[in-house]
Amino acid sequence: MPAGRQIAAIIKKDIIAELRTKEMVVSMLLFILLIMVAFRSAFGELGDISDFAGGLLWIAFLFTSLLGLNRSFVHEKDESCLEGLLLSPVDRPNIFFGKMLGNLIFLSAVELVAIPLYIALFNLTIKGSIPLFIAAVLLSNIGICTIGTLLSTISINTKLRDMLLPLIFLPLSSPLLIAAVVTTNKIMNGAAGQAFEPAVGAIKLLLAYDIIFLLLAYALYDFVIGE
Amino acid sequence: MKKAITALLFAGGALLLTGLALAFLVAPMAVNQKGVEIFSQKIFYFHVPVSETSLLAFVLGAVFGAMFLVNKNPKYDFLSLAAVEIGFVFGLLVEWTGVIWTRAEWGVWWTWEPRLTSYFILMLMYAGYFVLRSSVNEESAKARFSAVYSIVAAVNAPLTFFAIRLIPSVHPVVFDSSGAHMEASMLAAFLVSMSGMLIFSTALLLLRYQLQTAREELDYLKNEFGG
Amino acid sequence: MGIKEALPYVVGAYMGIWVVLLGYVFIMNNRLSGVKKELGALSEALEKRSRK
Numbered sequence: 001m002p003a004g005r006q007i008a009a010i011i012k013k014d015i016i017a018e019l020r021t022k023e024m025v026v027s028m029l030l031f032i033l034l035i036m037v038a039f040r041s042a043f044g045e046l047g048d049i050s051d052f053a054g055g056l057l058w059i060a061f062l063f064t065s066l067l068g069l070n071r072s073f074v075h076e077k078d079e080s081c082l083e084g085l086l087l088s089p090v091d092r093p094n095i096f097f098g099k100m101l102g103n104l105i106f107l108s109a110v111e112l113v114a115i116p117l118y119i120a121l122f123n124l125t126i127k128g129s130i131p132l133f134i135a136a137v138l139l140s141n142i143g144i145c146t147i148g149t150l151l152s153t154i155s156i157n158t159k160l161r162d163m164l165l166p167l168i169f170l171p172l173s174s175p176l177l178i179a180a181v182v183t184t185n186k187i188m189n190g191a192a193g194q195a196f197e198p199a200v201g202a203i204k205l206l207l208a209y210d211i212i213f214l215l216l217a218y219a220l221y222d223f224v225i226g227e
Numbered sequence: 228m229k230k231a232i233t234a235l236l237f238a239g240g241a242l243l244l245t246g247l248a249l250a251f252l253v254a255p256m257a258v259n260q261k262g263v264e265i266f267s268q269k270i271f272y273f274h275v276p277v278s279e280t281s282l283l284a285f286v287l288g289a290v291f292g293a294m295f296l297v298n299k300n301p302k303y304d305f306l307s308l309a310a311v312e313i314g315f316v317f318g319l320l321v322e323w324t325g326v327i328w329t330r331a332e333w334g335v336w337w338t339w340e341p342r343l344t345s346y347f348i349l350m351l352m353y354a355g356y357f358v359l360r361s362s363v364n365e366e367s368a369k370a371r372f373s374a375v376y377s378i379v380a381a382v383n384a385p386l387t388f389f390a391i392r393l394i395p396s397v398h399p400v401v402f403d404s405s406g407a408h409m410e411a412s413m414l415a416a417f418l419v420s421m422s423g424m425l426i427f428s429t430a431l432l433l434l435r436y437q438l439q440t441a442r443e444e445l446d447y448l449k450n451e452f453g454g
Numbered sequence: 455m456g457i458k459e460a461l462p463y464v465v466g467a468y469m470g471i472w473v474v475l476l477g478y479v480f481i482m483n484n485r486l487s488g489v490k491k492e493l494g495a496l497s498e499a500l501e502k503r504s505r506k
Contacts, residue, residue, distance in 0.1 A: 205386065213382075427475065430479075
């Protein structure tokens with residue numbers, strides 16, 4: 001079976017399973033809404049949070065992505081699906097790409113609902129270019145899912161299981177978080193010219209992060225998924 | 228082995244003491260742009276070598292990790308662990324001296340100075356390494372996961388340093404410790420301290436490696452004895 | 455900041471480095487000799503048992 005078909009099969013399997021239960025997407029969305037309530041109570045006095053709205057958004061997304069990343073492997077492990085997957089004639093790196101793209105689809109789907117909600121709830125506007133905003137979010141999502149899929153495969157095979165993931169995922173994704181915050185803040189505030197410079201650097205960093213870790217995960221995945 | 232370690236420890240220690248003497252007795256007092264002498268700059272004669280050594284140790288940890296993945300020789304796993312542990316100990320010293328310098332010069336215990344912040348994240352990243360190690364029982368999985376993690380973390384380190392620079396920083400550069408303005412005697416003190424630190428840390432690496440090997444041997448014998 | 459004000463900080467920084475470095479050597483060395491001792495005892499016991 002060609003690589004593309006293998007990857008597509010894994011994604012399809014995850015989507016069908018998710019559509020049946022809807023547990024992952026629903027819990028991620030509820031989690032984001034709860035974080036927004038927390039933001040409201042923390043920053044309510046300020047009234048206008050637009051100066052750092054992009055930063056808050058990524059706090060919500062990063063922690064939410066943890067839920068999804070854990071879920072995607074806990075459930076494979078508990079139902080012994082991982083062994084089945086390993087026994088099937090699917091190449092190991094394709095398992096990675098399949099799981100990673102599945103996570104990416106779920107995270108992006110949740111964000112697709114959450115971002116408009118966030119903008120409406122806090123009276124925000126995206127003053128800069130919207131296509132650029134979407135591109136930045138997507139680039140960050142790719143990074144989150146790449147490093148997240150690699151690390152959740154590791155954490156699920158340890159004694160701590162899903163407890164370990166935040167400990168290793170959050171510090172390793174910090175360049176991603178910083179770059180994503182800088183970019184979205186600048187775009188949402190409509191920065192231009194000199195003030196937009198950091199965002200250009202941040203987008204380059206996001207791109208570099210994605211490429212580097214996709215290659216690294218591709219090379220190393222064989223070692224984490226089992227002998 | 229034991230003799231070599233002792234010799235390296237003493238050679239490194241002697242060089243470090245020489246560096247100390249050069250820094251305090253020979254090197255001139257550093258002066259800032261306003262012409263005011265800054266005595267606290269003396270901290271940098273050890274702060275910089277310690278930080279370079281720690282970064283080098285992390286890189287070495289990743290290199291040994293990669294060698295383990297290629298060869299599957301447990302020796303490299305022990306070396307990787309030893310290197311990461313030494314990088315971590317030296318990293319703590321970087322934070323310690325950095326924080327003290329900040330307090331002496333800026334009057335606060337902590338500022339989110341880019342390099343100190345990067346190191347802070349780096350420490351959190353490598354703290355995860357030890358948690359990861361302790362939460363895997365099976366030897367081969369432990370070594371594989373640690374090797375992968377040490378590589379991913381080392382690749383992440385420079386990205387973190389880049390990312391931190393994107394955040395606008397409050398504090399200006401007080402003086403540059405690496406530029407052309409450095410006098411020959413200052414440079415000499417740096418270089419002597421640096422070489423002392425490298426030799427000393429090599430001894431630490433070998434010592435830690437020896438301990439790990441002995442421990443594994445003990446575990447093996449205990450199994451023999453029990454079984 | 456002059457010598458007088460900065461001195462405690464500089465001394466503190468250097469003390470910290472030396473204490474940690476020497477402490478690390480000391481602890482590792484201690485652990486190593488502990489493990490070595492145990493190793494010796496164990497291999498002796500193993501030998502005795504195999505001779506029986």
